[in-house]
Amino acid sequence: MNSTSPLDVGDHQHATFPDGLDLECGVHLPALDVAYRTYGQLSARRDNAIVICHAFTGDQYVAETHPQTGKPGWWARMVGPGRPIDTNRFFIICTNVLGGCMGSTGPRSLKPGSTERWGTDFPPITIRDMVRAQYKLVRSLGIERLFAVVGGSMGGMQALEWAVTYPDMMLAVMPIATAPYHSAQNIAFNEVGRQAIFADPDWYGGRYWEHNVVPARGLAVARMMAHITYLSEEALTRKFGRRVRRDPKDAQAPEASLAMFGDVFEVESYLRYQGSAFVRRFDANSYLTITRAMDWFDLAAEHDGELPAAFAGTPVRFCVVSFSSDWLFPTSTSRYLVRALNQAAANVSFVEIETDKGHDSFLLDEPDLDRTVRGFLCGVADHAGLA
Amino acid sequence: MNSTSPLDVGDHQHATFPDGLDLECGVHLPALDVAYRTYGQLSARRDNAIVICHAFTGDQYVAETHPQTGKPGWWARMVGPGRPIDTNRFFIICTNVLGGCMGSTGPRSLKPGSTERWGTDFPPITIRDMVRAQYKLVRSLGIERLFAVVGGSMGGMQALEWAVTYPDMMLAVMPIATAPYHSAQNIAFNEVGRQAIFADPDWYGGRYWEHNVVPARGLAVARMMAHITYLSEEALTRKFGRRVRRDPKDAQAPEASLAMFGDVFEVESYLRYQGSAFVRRFDANSYLTITRAMDWFDLAAEHDGELPAAFAGTPVRFCVVSFSSDWLFPTSTSRYLVRALNQAAANVSFVEIETDKGHDSFLLDEPDLDRTVRGFLCGVADHAGLA
Structure with a gap:
């Protein structure tokens, strides 16, 4: 395992776009970096590319050992030769999201032409901004049209945003365990997380790196x-x-005094491990920036709350997947999305997978999910005459 | 509104028990104070007393203006003349729980014969310890037998514990929106809350009063x-x-920079208000002590995991109430409790109230709850020949 400090920017394969990116907030972001990984081979006809969008705290290391944590890729069980997303047939692209901390431009990056980090000066971004950064990378790879976009949780938001922003750019979109907007409960949980970071004595108004610390407890x-x-x-x-x-x-x-509040129950010990492992790999300002991007997410907002209008006339084939025990992005919201897609006369299928594993099911061993992903992608590929 | 500091012990009506209390952890707590309020009149036959047990952050001010916050009592809509718990017929007793911060002995109290507060030296307590403190008060009021014990959430845990510890002390028990044990998810949420307090720069190892501050952000x-x-x-x-x-x-x-993380969404503003109002009235060490008491709660633990054995031969009449949208203490757990009571051949009825208001429904305007409470108490009272 690499002993990278959580303050390090790190060195990740990336493309640099000197023309930057116009953000939805009106700010022009100069000198955009998009860190990414690819798996499989782009076909001669350049028609087999799938963009996989990672979830909130995921990154581009989908199907290989993570260079910092030494752990397997976050979707290694889904992506690879012969796997449901088969790298023998498809060319996979995964970028670190804009605002992230694994090599794409984000709050931990240096401001252009400066030795100063962005930190809390990093402009507010949206899910659409993330997708537009991915679009630039895809085009720079010589790809005119994607085969599909797939993602779970915040990755599913990006997949939906791809369909809305670039409806002619892909044949198929697969949003998994996600929603077309962030709910009041989602926003509420994000806000508590942000307040925990702000309350940390090592937060220092967001300029913690100047003190060579990170707000580890709050994060x-x-x-x-x-x-x-x-x-x-x-x-x-x-x-x-x-x-x-x-x-x-x-x-x-x-x-025992305070010892009674130690790792007494196993669930406490597990949670603490999750917390301490996370702070070694994730940046607090990225946490703030990305949670806020999720909070703003609402595909119906531009259409006076009418979600079907966001998808009007879409040529994309959708396969919406939810999990019965997911209470963060519940099935009821996926059904709402599917009804909107039906009203927009979109080609949509919907699968609710019965499982008691909750939201994280999309990352776990769920044979029904594997079958659904493989079946949908192969079906569309065969229909489209993909090699 | 009284401008009491969150560091003040405050002055509340209470009874002092110089013989103290033997705690389950083996510690003898000297000089127990039990703060309490009563409503209505004890009948000549002393047979109409109902103990109401408050929830985690509740207190003894059930049906009157709170002396510190200036707000109505937390169950004023349920308790009073002609209300579902009718003070024209019943004599109501509510104590501040052991470990609390509204006048009963707890971490904010002074150690006996000392000018030093307990703080984190306060011994670990259990729900049973809370109930045993209440029992002492009830007996000191000249009451040999209660009519009923009623409580929601942690108050419901106490009501169940009353039935298990003193099965001959009451005719009826009404546990509302509660469970016979704290679940892994319940413990997990409690642990996050505790870690937030520990992470506060004003925590000072639990001795924050020595610095004239409270860990307000973490709390x-x-x-x-x-x-x-x-x-x-x-x-x-x-x-x-x-x-x-x-x-x-x-x-x-x-x-805007950090301003984008201000009170943008209404739900954020609401939550922040809830947080800031809470820290003015609640003690952080009480938060730790009481959450831990809840975590330990498991009525089956003394019976090798066999919950029915905890109620074997009980003469108590139970009415278990749950709310359909309560995901903290879900209906499924109440059903588990009811099955155990049935297996113990207890007299039990069960009401699941359909509502979308979640766990807090027991505090809110729920006519079905009013009818259930009134109906059960009047039914048992009439059956028992209560005046």
Whole structure:
């Protein structure tokens, strides 16, 4: 494992666009970097490219060992030779999102022509800005048209935004465990995470790097809370229940004092591990910037709240996937999306996968998801005469 | 409104028990104070007393203006003359829980014979310890037997614990929106709240009063998160949706910088208000102590995981109430409790109330709840020949 500090910008394969990017907020972002990884081979007809969009805290290391954590790619079980997203047939592109901290331009990047980081001066971005950065990369790779865009959670928001912003750029879009807008509850959880970061004594108004620290405690609290929302009550009960790591009687011993608040229950120990691992790889300002981009996300906003209008006349084939126990992006919202797509006369199929693993199901071993992804992509590819 | 500092112990009506309390952890707590309020009149036969147990952050001010916040009592709509819990017929007792911060002995209290506060030296307590403190008060009021014990959320845990610890002490028990154990998800949320407090720069290892501060930011983060769990997604959507307080374009303006993380969405503003109001009335060490008491709660633990054994032979009449949209203490767990009571051959009825207001429904205007509470209490009272 690489011992990269969470303050390091790191060195990741990337493309640089000296013309920058016009952001939705009106700011021109100069000198855009888009970090990315590809898997498989682009066909001679350049018609087999799939953009995979990562979730909030994911990155471009989809199907290979992560250079910083040493862990397998976040979707290694889904993407590879013979896998549901088959790199023998498809050419996969995954970028680190704009605003991220794995090599794409974001708050941890240096301001152009400066030795100063963006930090909290990084302009507010949107999901559409992320997609427009990806578009620039795709075009720079000589690809006129994608085969598909696939993503889960915030990656699914990007997939939907691709369909809305560039409806002629792809044959198919697969939004998984996602929604066409961020709900009040989603915004509420994001806000608690941000407040936890702001409350950290090492936050320093967002300029923590000047003190050679990161707001690790606040960021860990944010991650711990978010992690609960990624799982279901059933999954937490099955994995941990009320099991304790040490005898409750010890933990209740009078001399223990604050020790009674240590890692007593297994679920606490698990959450703390999740929190501490996260702060070693993720930037607090990226956390703020990206959560805010999610909060702004609402595909109906430009159409007076009429979601079908966002998809009017779309030629894209959609396959919407939800998970029955996902309470962060519930099936009911996916049904709302599917109804809107139907009203827009879009070609859409919908699969609700029965599982008790919650929102994170899209990352886990779910054979029904594998079958759905493989079936949809192969079906569209065969129909389109893809080699 | 009283301008009490969150550091003040305050002066509340209370009973002092110089013999103290033997806690489950083995510590003897000297000089127990139990703060309480009563409503209505104890009958000549002393047979009409109902103990109401408050929820986590509630207190004894059930049906009157709160002396510190100036707000109505937390269950004023339920308790009073002619109300579902009718003070013309019943004598109501509500204590501040052991470990609390409204006058009962807790971490903010002074150690006996000392000018030093307990703080983090306060011994770990359990729900049973809370109930045993209440029992002492009830007996000191000359009451041999209660008519009923009623409570929601953590108050429901206490009501169940009353039935298990003192099965001959009451005719009826009404646990509302609660569970016979704290789930992994419940523990997980509590742990995040505690970590938020520990991360606060004003925590000072739990001795914040020595610095004349309170860990207000961490405690507010804990409260904001907890508050989300008290509501349903539907309730948040209905109350706030994606409404913004200021123009998103302003919030996204480049010069705004950190301002884009201000109170932009109404739900954020609401949560921040909840957080800041809470830290003015609640003690951080009480937050830790009481959440831990909830975490330990598991009525089946003494019976090798067999919940029915906890209620074997109970003469108590139970009415279990749950709310369909409560995801913190879901109906499924109430059904599990009811099955255990049935297996124990207890007299039990069960009402699931259809509502989209989530866990907090027990505090809100729910006519079905009013009817259920009134109907059950009157039914048992009439059956028992209560005046």
